[in-house]
Amino acid sequence: MQPIRPIIPNSPPKKPHTMIEIKGIKKSFGDLQVLKGIDLTINKGEIVSIVGPSGAGKTTLLQIIGTLDKPDNGRITIDGTDISSMNKKQLSEFRNKHIGFVFQFHQLLPEFNALENVMIPAFIAGASHSEAKKRAEELLDFMGLSDRANHKPNELSGGEKQRVAVARALVNHPDVILADEPSGSLDTKNKTELHQLFFDLRDKFGQTFVIVTHDESLATITDRTIHLRDGEIEHPEETTENTEQQEQDKQ
Secondary structure, eight states, X not given: OOOOOOOOOOOOOOXXXXXXXXXXXXXXXXXXXXXXEEEEEEXXXXXXXXXXXTTSSHHHHHHHHTTSSOOSEEEEEETTEEOTTOOHHHHHHHHHHHEEEEOSSOOOOXXXXXXXXXXXXXXXXXOOHHHHHHHHHHHHXXXXXXXXXXXXXXXXXXXXXXXXXXXXXXTTOOSXXXXXXXXXXXXXXXXXXXXXXXXXHHHHHOOEEEEEOXXXXXXXXXXEEEEEETTEESSGGGOEEHHHHHHHHHO
């Protein structure tokens, strides 16, 4: 007779790890109220797009999340750290270590080659030359740019420049990558490759991505889409879960 095996209950599902928590964020420029009380939670490893018409407050929200601007009211917590009460020096140090930025235009320094551009944030964070170089070379290799490491920006294509900018954003192992219209200046082929790169990076390094975009082809493939209009999230209880929608479309 076979011994009776004890019944082992299934482990409860793991609670998602909150990476970004935004509570009651308001921001005005003079008499113009740009953000009107934003509440939003983004989990670790999510790729979230923020869409909406021009003037909706998308870039302002991204800049506040990235500590480049301060809200008038509300608070933001990133990976358990409340950044709302930090002074400028503390914000600068936190931003350098925990947040990476990708902009519509690459913002590479023209006098430095690709490898040197990627290394610069690591130097600011206090890394040694050998540490910064090793990390930068690893990232450029992952981006398929090892053979372009010693080329300056004016010797790179548009897609290559943007991939170097992404590598630069990743060099300090940030928790969060913030991207503002990252594919806006690229042609269709480079745009598609950049979009796929974000998912490859998430799978390899586990970062959280928040992407402001007008590009519907990008917004529809992200894990979740936040619709912003007139400084407010439209129907927050109905925030689009793109993955679920894609699965339904396949059935």
